[in-house]
Amino acid sequence: MTTPITVVPDAARLGEAVAQRILDRVTAGSAIIGFPAGRSATPVAAALKQSGARLDGLQIVMMDEYVTRHGSRWELLDPNTPHSCIGWARRNLLAPLGLGPTSLLTPDPNQPEGFKQQILDRGGIDLFLLASGQGDGHVALNGPGTPRHAPTRVVELPESTRRDNMSTFPHLQSPADVPAHGVTIGTAELVELSHSAAMLLWGQNKAYAFDRITRADSYDPLWPATIVHDCRNALIYADEEAAQKSEREGVS
Numbered sequence: 001m002t003t004p005i006t007v008v009p010d011a012a013r014l015g016e017a018v019a020q021r022i023l024d025r026v027t028a029g030s031a032i033i034g035f036p037a038g039r040s041a042t043p044v045a046a047a048l049k050q051s052g053a054r055l056d057g058l059q060i061v062m063m064d065e066y067v068t069r070h071g072s073r074w075e076l077l078d079p080n081t082p083h084s085c086i087g088w089a090r091r092n093l094l095a096p097l098g099l100g101p102t103s104l105l106t107p108d109p110n111q112p113e114g115f116k117q118q119i120l121d122r123g124g125i126d127l128f129l130l131a132s133g134q135g136d137g138h139v140a141l142n143g144p145g146t147p148r149h150a151p152t153r154v155v156e157l158p159e160s161t162r163r164d165n166m167s168t169f170p171h172l173q174s175p176a177d178v179p180a181h182g183v184t185i186g187t188a189e190l191v192e193l194s195h196s197a198a199m200l201l202w203g204q205n206k207a208y209a210f211d212r213i214t215r216a217d218s219y220d221p222l223w224p225a226t227i228v229h230d231c232r233n234a235l236i237y238a239d240e241e242a243a244q245k246s247e248r249e250g251v252s
């Protein structure tokens with residue numbers, strides 16, 4: 001495994017370390033940052049808010065969103081729904097950081113192939129923050145079995161991802177409460193469009209994900225979050241609970 005690992009004591013320190021990288025880029029001019037919705041990036045969002053910095057130059061790219069079919073078209077989940085990924089971005093990033101709607105880019109389920117060009121037009125993603133499904137290793141909504149070069153597209157969520165989403169959004173009581181489809185950036189674009197990437201793993205329930213990811217050297221379709229190894233300038237950030245540091249060697 002060649003992707004460097006940084007282990008910090010806890011989720012708050014992880015958030016501060018990653019937020020500092022974003023702040024450095026914003027200070028240098030502008031930053032286009034890819035975000036996952038859910039628990040993993042919440043400490044990063046909190047640390048950005050805590051910094052009190054002006055973040056006008058911050059552009060946020062959300063990697064996925066749940067969708068439902070209406071006739072021949074897909075509709076994004078209402079952002080006021082507590083498990084909406086766009087809603088997560090509005091609540092955790094846009095509102096607290098004082099950013100407007102033009103600071104947010106999300107894939108269009110009816111034109112998913114356009115997402116790549118929209119990102120290219122902005123010069124690519126400076127830093128793509130990645131999360132791993134705790135039980136099935138999904139990344140964005142690319143579930144187990146996703147080929148390495150999958151494009152941005154609408155996918156049907158497997159039961160394993162819907163179960164993981166119940167931990168991410170605890171108000172979801174059963175897999176049936178989780179929407180059956182989502183639009184997601186593809187594994188191809190995660191690699192091609194990011195100048196750097198950071199996998200965020202914190203808490204005991206990400207210990208297995210840490211293990212699966214750090215045992216791999218490159219993309220393993222059975223655990224799609226291993227895509228981090230194929231990304232340029234990639235880093236894994238973990239807290240001690242996820243890394244179970246005392247039991248490992250070679251982790252700094």
Ligand SMILES: N[C@@H]1[C@@H](O)[C@H](O)[C@@H](COP(=O)(O)O)O[C@@H]1O
Binds near residue numbers: 041063065130
């Ligand atoms: N749609 C989101 C993904 O974007 C995110 O990567 C994942 C991880 O969530 P958590 O960080 O809570 O484990 O949850 C959901 O599936």
